[in-house]
Amino acid sequence: MKILTGNDLKSGAVIWWTGEGWxxxxxxxxxxxxQGPALIGREEAxxxxxAAYVIDGVKTDEGVRPAHIKDRIRALGPTVRPDLTxxxxxxxxxxxxx
Amino acid sequence: MTxxxxxxxxxxxxxxxxVTVDAFGDQTNATAVRIEPGDDARALLPHLExxxxxxxxxxxxxxxxxxxxxRVLREAGFGGEIRAVGDVVIDMLGHLRRCGFxxxxxxxxxNDADAQAAFNRWQDVYQATGVDGRAPIWAKRHAG
Amino acid sequence: xxxxxQYDQQMVDTRVEEFRDQVRRRLSGELTEDQFRPLRLQNGLxxxxxxxxxxxxxxxxxxxxxxxxMLGDIADKYDRGYGHFTTRQNIQYNWIKxxxxxxxxADLASVEMHAIQTSGNCIRNISSDQYAGAAADEIIDPRPYxxxxxxxxxxxxxxxTLPRKFKIAVIAxxxxxxxMKLHDIGIKMVRNxxxxxxxxxxxxxxxxxxxxxxxxxxxxxxREFVPLDQLITYSExxxxxxxxxxxxxxxYKARIKILVHELGKEEYTRQxxxxxxxxxxxxxxxxxxxxxxxxxxxxxxxxxxxxxDELDLSDPDFRLWVERNTQAHKQAGYVIATVSLxxxxxxxxxxxxxxxxLMADLAKDYSFDELRVTHAxxxxxxxxxxxxxxxxxxxxxxAALGTPNLDTIGDIIACPGLDYCSLANARSIPIAQKxxxxxxxxxxxxxxxxxxxxxxxxxxxxHHAGHIGILGVxxxxxxxxxxxxxxxxxxxxxLGQITGxxxxxxxxxxxxxxxxxxxxxxREDGERFLDTYxxxxxxxxxxxLYG
Numbered sequence: 001m002k003i004l005t006g007n008d009l010k011s012g013a014v015i016w017w018t019g020e021g022w023x024x025x026x027x028x029x030x031x032x033x034x035q036g037p038a039l040i041g042r043e044e045a046x047x048x049x050x051a052a053y054v055i056d057g058v059k060t061d062e063g064v065r066p067a068h069i070k071d072r073i074r075a076l077g078p079t080v081r082p083d084l085t086x087x088x089x090x091x092x093x094x095x096x097x098x
Numbered sequence: 099m100t101x102x103x104x105x106x107x108x109x110x111x112x113x114x115x116x117v118t119v120d121a122f123g124d125q126t127n128a129t130a131v132r133i134e135p136g137d138d139a140r141a142l143l144p145h146l147e148x149x150x151x152x153x154x155x156x157x158x159x160x161x162x163x164x165x166x167x168x169r170v171l172r173e174a175g176f177g178g179e180i181r182a183v184g185d186v187v188i189d190m191l192g193h194l195r196r197c198g199f200x201x202x203x204x205x206x207x208x209n210d211a212d213a214q215a216a217f218n219r220w221q222d223v224y225q226a227t228g229v230d231g232r233a234p235i236w237a238k239r240h241a242g
Numbered sequence: 243x244x245x246x247x248q249y250d251q252q253m254v255d256t257r258v259e260e261f262r263d264q265v266r267r268r269l270s271g272e273l274t275e276d277q278f279r280p281l282r283l284q285n286g287l288x289x290x291x292x293x294x295x296x297x298x299x300x301x302x303x304x305x306x307x308x309x310x311x312m313l314g315d316i317a318d319k320y321d322r323g324y325g326h327f328t329t330r331q332n333i334q335y336n337w338i339k340x341x342x343x344x345x346x347x348a349d350l351a352s353v354e355m356h357a358i359q360t361s362g363n364c365i366r367n368i369s370s371d372q373y374a375g376a377a378a379d380e381i382i383d384p385r386p387y388x389x390x391x392x393x394x395x396x397x398x399x400x401x402x403t404l405p406r407k408f409k410i411a412v413i414a415x416x417x418x419x420x421x422m423k424l425h426d427i428g429i430k431m432v433r434n435x436x437x438x439x440x441x442x443x444x445x446x447x448x449x450x451x452x453x454x455x456x457x458x459x460x461x462x463x464x465r466e467f468v469p470l471d472q473l474i475t476y477s478e479x480x481x482x483x484x485x486x487x488x489x490x491x492x493x494y495k496a497r498i499k500i501l502v503h504e505l506g507k508e509e510y511t512r513q514x515x516x517x518x519x520x521x522x523x524x525x526x527x528x529x530x531x532x533x534x535x536x537x538x539x540x541x542x543x544x545x546x547x548x549x550x551d552e553l554d555l556s557d558p559d560f561r562l563w564v565e566r567n568t569q570a571h572k573q574a575g576y577v578i579a580t581v582s583l584x585x586x587x588x589x590x591x592x593x594x595x596x597x598x599x600l601m602a603d604l605a606k607d608y609s610f611d612e613l614r615v616t617h618a619x620x621x622x623x624x625x626x627x628x629x630x631x632x633x634x635x636x637x638x639x640x641a642a643l644g645t646p647n648l649d650t651i652g653d654i655i656a657c658p659g660l661d662y663c664s665l666a667n668a669r670s671i672p673i674a675q676k677x678x679x680x681x682x683x684x685x686x687x688x689x690x691x692x693x694x695x696x697x698x699x700x701x702x703x704x705h706h707a708g709h710i711g712i713l714g715v716x717x718x719x720x721x722x723x724x725x726x727x728x729x730x731x732x733x734x735x736x737l738g739q740i741t742g743x744x745x746x747x748x749x750x751x752x753x754x755x756x757x758x759x760x761x762x763x764x765r766e767d768g769e770r771f772l773d774t775y776x777x778x779x780x781x782x783x784x785x786x787l788y789g
Contacts, residue, residue: 160280161490162401193399197400219260222252222253240531
């Protein structure tokens with residue numbers, strides 16, 4: 001699947017396109033197909049996101065998994081500070097990244 | 099020709115179109131020339147007396163060769179108009195002036211209030227450019 | 243250390259207002275991200291892997307306790323309770339909000355700090371020797387010259403849109419503690435080698451065109467001696483030639499090292515000297531009185547005299563820390579003490595807000611209110627009375643800041659890597675943690691070791707200059723690590739050589755083990771790892787690694 005991601009302008013938070021809006025959680029991301037560039041144009045102009053781009057991912061039973069390790073780290077948080085990630089209490093989170 | 103939005107000179111603006119550096123060599127009656135980032139401003143030094151206007155183009159504002167060009171021309175004694183054209187952005191207006199630019203013709207007109215704020219932003223300056231007539235902070239610290 | 247006068251204060255205050263206005267225009271949509279990005283970069287604000295990252299300048303690595311305390315407060319108030327000290331003597335915060343940044347800059351300005359030009363295609367923070375003003379071997383304190391250059395480079399109107407970033411280092415000793423020759427401009431303060439009479443006066447020796455990254459190069463000397471009253475004019479000439487002729491067609495060929503390399507040292511020097519002669523007539527040099535004014539801030543603190551150099555080393559943990567982490571001071575009875583920010587298995591260079599504030603308090607009590615940040619990501623108390631050393635060490639120990647590993651295999655320099663940096667290809671911190679834990683019992687046996695890890699070719703971990711260097715790469719979507727040997731950042735600057743094919747995460751730790759085993763089995767009297775490598779060459783290491 002093709003996932004659209006970017007950052008929140010004011011906070012800098014990593015956000016994912018859900019089809020209706022932007023979420024902090026990659027599992028909410030939808031497949032944008034070939035609509036990425038059009039969505040980027042529209043959403044950046046509306047200042048709902050900036051530095052947006054499209055990445056590859058796969059749908060899994062648990063949710064959405066970006067194809068590249070860099071995007072997985074971006075989705076979760078620094079592997080060396082589990083306490084600062086989006087899933088501090090999840091012992092499987094690190095395995096999901098790597 | 100793009101409108102000169104800001105000008106800090108008392109004389110009449112030059113109406114002639116600015117020719118390229120290459121063309122300038124042939125056209126002995128041209129009084130206005132336009133420098134691109136890759137041109138050597140010092141190639142104009144032998145011709146400064148017949149020039150009334152030098153346009154310095156910024157295709158993108160992040161290509162800063164024009165700053166050196168303007169300063170080099172002022173250091174050589176050029177007293178005519180040096181006009182910044184192209185991608186002239188508000189946040190660089192003060193710095194352009196300090197390098198010797200006295201006219202600004204941005205490709206896209208700038209918000210006037212923001213531009214005035216930018217021109218007047220820095221009450222003092224750390225460096226002497228030698229061409230903007232401003233006393234740098236070190237001169238004020240050791241005046242008299 | 244330097245104190246702002248009304249002019250310096252006004253400059254940082256004006257900068258805060260300028261940035262506040264730029265943020266307003268960004269949030270209102272007047273400025274696009276493309277237009278805003280270079281502006282926020284010149285205020286140290288990056289977009290990083292997880293959030294905005296703010297890089298605060300610590301000019302030539304020197305700060306006082308009030309400033310250090312503010313850095314700790316910023317970590318707690320605006321970030322997630324910690325900061326990261328970098329290989330250019332700065333501090334970075336990883337979770338900053340754009341909307342908070344103008345206020346953060348205002349808070350910094352209230353203690354004479356800023357984030358001016360810590361990123362962007364401009365002249366960056368000027369780095370220096372972390373032992374300046376304390377080391378026994380310097381000919382003079384290099385920091386006044388660094389301060390003069392800091393002011394000259396701040397908002398310099400001609401040099402804010404250079405082809406690429408520009409990094410300057412200033413030292414004043416034969417021992418190079420700032421990797422001077424690996425900078426765009428490296429300046430060594432020296433005595434005039436050709437004096438007209440008597441002992442030569444102080445001046446500046448210029449090295450231009452060094453750097454790491456994709457194409458590491460050692461800067462050649464381009465001028466043996468620049469008198470003090472020509473320092474700014476000469477620097478300006480070097481920069482102007484770069485601004486006019488540095489490549490702008492390819493981001494990876496845009497540093498001055500490429501220009502110097504492509505023109506050749508002689509031609510680059512010729513162009514600089516020509517520009518310099520021209521600029522000498524322009525009156526841009528500050529009067530010597532300005533340098534003297536600045537130097538006045540860098541006089542020695544009120545050292546006590548007649549102090550004993552005795553130290554009670556009966557506590558073996560204290561003795562180890564003293565042997566590892568302290569250096570001789572120029573003043574009898576004093577010592578230079580380094581706080582390692584590399585706890586065993588920890589994240590190199592990170593410190594919590596609480597730890598930062600503790601170090602601020604300790605500086606006030608034990609080091610004449612002064613601290614240094616080193617490019618090895620540690621903190622220095624430059625002036626500690628030996629009589630106070632034990633008490634200081636106990637307080638550091640209590641805060642997990644007493645790790646006795648300076649310049650050993652535990653003192654790893656690592657960039658943030660893929661855990662934090664959007665440029666990275668591989669994670670660097672977990673490798674550092676593994677190596678730190680694996681070799682802690684062999685630390686003393688291995689002795690002096692500068693092990694440096696970069697998560698990508700941009701080399702922010704300075705891996706080219708490591709006795710052992712590790713470079714993280716992306717190999718078909720997986721993290722992979724190359725091993726380099728024999729780099730050195732000192733006066734004997736050399737670039738590390740790659741051993742061969744890379745390794746995975748576990749393999750690189752084994753590779754480091756094999757390399758150190760070769761050293762341990764082959765070393766001769768007193769040789770460090772670097773010395774043995776230089777003597778026996780790469781072959782025995784290749785054999786051990788790839789067999």
